[in-house]
Amino acid sequence: MKSAVETLNPTRVRLTVEVPFEELKDSLDAAYKKINQQVTVKGFRKGKVPARVIDQRFGRGVVLEEAVNDALPKFYTEAVNEAELSPLGQPEVDITELKDGETLNFTAEVDVRPTIEIPDYSGIEVEVDPVEVTDEDVDKAVQQLRERFASTTPVERAAEDGDVVTIDLEAKVDGKVLEDGIAKDVSYTIGSGELLDGIDDAVKGLSAGEEATFTSELKGGSAAGRQAEVTVKVTQVAKRELPELDDEFAQLASEFDTLEELRADSRKRLENMKKYDQATQAQERVLEKLLELVEVPVPEKLLEDEINTRKHNLEHHQLAQMGLTLDKYLELQGKTAEEFENETREAAIKGIKTQFVLDELVSKEKLNVNQEELTEHLMRRAASSGMSPDQFAQAVVQNNQVPLLVGEVARGKALALVVEAATVKDTNGNVIDLDEDEEDEETESAQATEEAQGEAAESAQPAEATESAEATESAEEKTEG
Structure with a gap:
């Protein structure tokens, strides 16, 4: 087998391959054997039909097609390895000449890894955000922890901002209640923004047993993205009560004995988070600089x-x-x-x-x-x-x-x-x-x-040359035509 490589552009090559016909012998034998198992000829036992009879009854072209389909992946892989190419994806194969008893010639165009020169990157400089944790950052972290330990107490009054209400929801689109548009006993904190747009205004001012209707765009479900008429009924109003910020809270919410120790730990955690974010930022910006080089x-x-x-x-x-x-x-x-x-x-x-x-x-x-x-x-x-x-x-x-x-x-x-x-x-x-x-x-x-x-x-x-079996699937498809 002879092969040559033509560079079409920095990322694509054309392989020209010439295969002496004798190198198709194994594939021709395999083709006759395969066809023998698939056909029935009167006067011959299954699998015992002579090659000359197969040629006469079914045509030599059928045998050649089967043999070439079998052989092309092997010859393509040999050509790729000989040229030391790194193919990307599947080749486009074209059989340029097939002379029975003489030769098989084909071309294969395929994308390849470009040749890349890595320059000196030691001079790369990038700028990142500093690691700074303020008292306000610590206050916010402690407040979030405090929110997690809030308690609720039912109240006999209209709902206000920050209250936790238990509600039933019913959504209609085009006047019909959706199959997945009914929800019961949903707990919702007014002002959290965790449900539908417009629900805060709808429930504020409602007492247990009262309901309101508003229009909102559904965020999920069978009618996601559509406008719906939503009826919300309040079944309970509860007031949220936050624990006092003292040593007792620190013992309740953490392994620390004092609020001061809890705040110190929060500051350390925030610093670690910001260091991680800073390192990630550095990675991304260094990568960008490297790609520019x-x-x-x-x-x-x-x-x-x-x-x-x-x-x-x-x-x-x-x-x-x-x-x-x-x-x-x-x-x-x-x-x-x-x-x-x-x-x-x-x-x-x-x-x-x-x-x-x-x-x-x-x-x-x-x-x-x-x-x-x-x-x-x-x-x-x-x-x-x-x-x-x-x-x-x-x-x-x-x-x-x-x-x-x-x-x-x-x-x-x-x-x-x-x-x-x-x-x-x-x-x-x-x-x-x-x-x-x-x-x-x-x-x-x-x-x-x-x-x-x-x-x-x-x-x-990218597919490596050693993985060219997958890449040559298209070669088989080309010969089938």
């Missing part, structure tokens, strides 16, 4: 697939779970369809560039992923997906996504190297040391790369 051609077909996958996941998974259409989502976001298209395209380009650049760094720095790192990453992904670690791990194995997770961890480690080499300062001019906890740094780096790659990262995951 590198020229990364993006394969158009891969980009189209990534954009379509992002749109599909948003419309059919995320929005569907919220009972929203894409048009309604755009309306709520205040975006036009054109703005949405542009944003999706920009995010897809950033995701693909992030993978290419960090994968190149992984290769350049010879970074490996051990079992412990993979397990920790799997646990985080399981938590964010709402699945148990065992369920998530099983799904990953069944869908052959272990290499995908390994890639995510490796890219996180690559970004951590860049962050370590960068200069990070807060807006006050203080240099930030992000090496205090290397484990957290790699965790945040992995999360930063996942966010950049987006939820559809799997569709943009």
Whole structure:
């Protein structure tokens, strides 16, 4: 077999492959054997029909088609490996010449990883928000804890702001009560904004046993996004009473004996949260600077697939779970369809560039992923997906996504190297040391790369040359025609 590579552009090549006919012998034998098991010819036992009879009765072309379909993936893979290519997705195969007994010639066009040069990134500088916790921040945190320990006492009066009311709801659309539009004994805190728009004004001033009707847009259910006439009936009004802010409250709400100790712990927790946010911000901004330094051609077909996958996941998974259409989502976001298209395209380009650049760094720095790192990453992904670690791990194995997770961890480690080499300062001019906890740094780096790659990262995951069996499926489809 002979093969040659023609570079069409920085991300696409054309393979020209010439196969001597004798190299098709095994595939021809397999084709005759397969056809033998499928046909019946009078005078011959099943599976014992001679090749010349099959040629006469069914045509040599049928045999050649079956043999070529069987052989093309193998020859394509050999050509890819010989040229040391890294294909992205499936090739477009065209059989240019097939002479019985002489030769098989075909071409295969396929997207490939672009060649990327990683420049010196040690000079990257980024600015992040400072870690500052004010007394007001602590007051707010303690107040939120206080709210959690509030008690309620039923009262014989009209409902007011901050009261907890028990209500029954009934929603009608076009004058008909919805099947899922009735709710009983719902507990609602007036002013919380947790239910329907307009409900606060409707229930304020009502006493137990009284009701009111208002119009509101439904946020979920069978009529999500539609205007409904909602009747709300108050069955109980209760006053919320907050505990006193003293040492007794500290003992009730925490493991501390005094309010002062509780406030000190709240301040420490807030500082840790802000440090985490600061580190995450640093990861994201360093990544942006890194991408600015590198020229990364993006394969158009891969980009189209990534954009379509992002749109599909948003419309059919995320929005569907919220009972929203894409048009309604755009309306709520205040975006036009054109703005949405542009944003999706920009995010897809950033995701693909992030993978290419960090994968190149992984290769350049010879970074490996051990079992412990993979397990920790799997646990985080399981938590964010709402699945148990065992369920998530099983799904990953069944869908052959272990290499995908390994890639995510490796890219996180690559970004951590860049962050370590960068200069990070807060807006006050203080240099930030992000090496205090290397484990957290790699965790945040992995999360930063996942966010950049987006939820559809799997569709943009480049296929390696060793995984070309999947890529050659289209070669079989081409010969069937």
